[in-house]
Amino acid sequence: MQIPSAPPDTSPERTPATRDIMITVNGKDEVISVAPWSTLLDTLREQLDLTGTKKGCDHGQCGACTVICDGKRVLSCLTLAVMRNGSAITTIEGVEGPDGLHPLQQAFIDHDAFQCGYCTPGQICSAIGLLAEGRAKTREDVKELMSGNLCRCGANIGIIDAIMEVKDGGTHE
Ligand code: FES
Ligand code: FES
Numbered sequence: 001m002q003i004p005s006a007p008p009d010t011s012p013e014r015t016p017a018t019r020d021i022m023i024t025v026n027g028k029d030e031v032i033s034v035a036p037w038s039t040l041l042d043t044l045r046e047q048l049d050l051t052g053t054k055k056g057c058d059h060g061q062c063g064a065c066t067v068i069c070d071g072k073r074v075l076s077c078l079t080l081a082v083m084r085n086g087s088a089i090t091t092i093e094g095v096e097g098p099d100g101l102h103p104l105q106q107a108f109i110d111h112d113a114f115q116c117g118y119c120t121p122g123q124i125c126s127a128i129g130l131l132a133e134g135r136a137k138t139r140e141d142v143k144e145l146m147s148g149n150l151c152r153c154g155a156n157i158g159i160i161d162a163i164m165e166v167k168d169g170g171t172h173e
Contacts, residue, residue: 021085025050026094034081041065041076044091052092052121056150063149066122066129067091073129075148092121095128103166104128111165113158119151127163139164 018033025048032047041058044050044067056064058077065077068090095102104124107113114120126149136142142163151159 019082021082023081023084023086024088026090032081036080036082038081039077040067040069040074040079040081040084040089043081044076044089050091050093053125054118054121056118056122061150062119062122063126064119064122066126066149068125068129071129071132073126090125090128092125095124102128104131104162107162107165108159111158111162112155113162114151114155115153119149119153119155123149123151123159127159127166130163131167136167142167 018035020031020033022029022031024030025044030048032043034043034047041053041055044053045055053067053076054064055077056062058065060075060078063075065075066073067076068074069076069079069084070087070089095105101109102124104127108120108124113123123146126146130136130142130145133145136145139160142160146160146163149159
């Protein structure tokens, strides 16, 4: 005879509604309570008011939600906030340096690398991660390694031009 298994323990002590995490966002330490199922994307946008990071598909398919986490680009819609306890996160609001715009921000302006701008924060964060990885040697490499970031406005040529300019130190028109 099969012994029925005990029902899951859903008492508040076993399944807390929220957990406290500490993350550093754009250089600022934040202690926040998050539900175990909250994505990093929703946490940034809804709890920290950092709405520069965009929600496009919410399924890992468009790249609009890309942020930099401990130096690497990640899709914040596929990342649970609790997984990033203790991490340092940079969003588009934090890429500017003490001297002003990040070179990629300036290059995007110079190359008309956006139209509606919805994909742009993710494109720039992804490009920062791409350049830090150091794997892209050619324009084709850049196109391939940026292929997770979609632009439905068709600004792709300008986006790749802008990234190439920064990658090669301002040698592209
Ligand atoms: S919103 Fe995250 S990949 Fe589309
Ligand atoms: S500029 Fe509109 S989606 Fe890229």
